[in-house]
Amino acid sequence: MRLVFAGTPAAAIPTLRRLATEHDIAAVVTRPDAPLGRKRVMTPSPVAAVAGELGIPVIKAARLDEEASARIAALRPDLGVIVAYGGLVREPLLSTPTRGWINLHFSLLPQWRGAAPVQRALIAGDAEFGASVFQLVAELDAGDVFATRTIAIPDGATADAALDALAVGGAELTAEVVAGISTGTAHAVPQTGTATVAPKLTLEDGLLDWSQTLDLVYARFRGVTPEPGAHTTIGGSRVKILEAQRATDVEAMPPGTIAAGKAALLIGTSTAPLAVTRVQPAGKAAMSAVDWWRGQRGAEDLRAGA
Known part of the structure; x- marks a missing residue:
């Protein structure tokens, strides 16, 4: 399929690399360059760097405004895939791809909806971790779920190591869902259970x-x-x-x-x-x-x- 991929941090890279081997990624959408290090050098996001390595066009946008939405629409994507982009997808962009957008989220939804699912799960002392791929809707992380998978994290892992493990397992899960959407065999079901929230850490x-x-x-x-x-x-x-x-x-x-x-x-x-x-x-x-x-x-x- 013809995809648009939206992501920013290193946790999104395994999914980008995996999908790039099987599909036509028309563009990568990522956050603008940010100052890093003691000298505050303007640096591309990890996803932007990998997109450049793969030869994929990059759209840098702090938010998916009218201009960014128009650029994405012009690509005529079949499907949008988002992994930790760091911004909201609203209408009309939400309906622009023929098959909408799917989101890889690093929790077993409806647990830990929000910006920091892995961190909040660790703080809460959760014994089980995993990833979910769901249909993106206007409400935060509330769309129907195509697939979930429990993923082991290293014993005693801090948030960065836990996220690394989930990112690798989540990439495979996303690739399976995208393949299923392509063949018409993927089916999403409503989320069940009590939702918990994972706001950004301060x-x-x-x-x-x-x-x-x-x-x-x-x-x-x-x-x-x-x-x-x-x-x-x-x-x-x-x-x-x-x-x-x-x-x-x-x-x-x-x-x-x-x-x-x-x-x-x-x-x-x-x-x-x-x-x-x-x-x-x-x-x-x-x-x-x-x-x-x-x-x-x-x-x-x-x-x-x-």
Whole structure:
């Protein structure tokens, strides 16, 4: 089929590459170049870079306005495929492709409708993860579902690693659905069950609450890493926690209490401690958590969250 593909981050790349091997992708729609790095260099989106590599024309648009919609309509696509584009598809663009638009979403719909399904599922401590391909409609992530698939993620994975696994599995699922739409064998069914929402994360979502159990603290750490980033306050300064895991074979510590182990900084929760191995203090480079702690004056009086 003749497709238009809309996506922006690296998580959309496996689907783009997979579909490009089987279909005619008339254009890729992606967000405009954005400033990256300390020097704020204007850089194409990951999807734009791959589209260039594949020789696919690129439409860069911050939103799918009248101009972008007209450019897409001129391509006369059979189907639109969207994976984490970062903008809404509204009428008349929603009805422009002959067979409408389908969306790969990284959750088992109707769970976690919204911008941050993987992150919110990790924070909630979900035991099951997966992807869904559904017919795009005006209501957020509410269209009929063509297919879902449970996908395993690495044990202890943070949001970036979890998304990588889901992106690969989701690409295969999307390719199967597109093939089914092409042959007329794909059928979508209404979503069933209770819907939950997954709004975009804010900086405040990354604040760790040491009065909670280790399970809850670790779940939040996983869900907000690498973005917007897990953090706490120590000695009145914000410290970003880059790497951490459950502590093993250590005694419980009062919430927020800090102790230096051989390889990790132990921070108490309401149950067992969290083992922090890498941090980034405010205004400084990332470093070993233990090395940073040893350099703090009066460290024995400092507590996380204070």
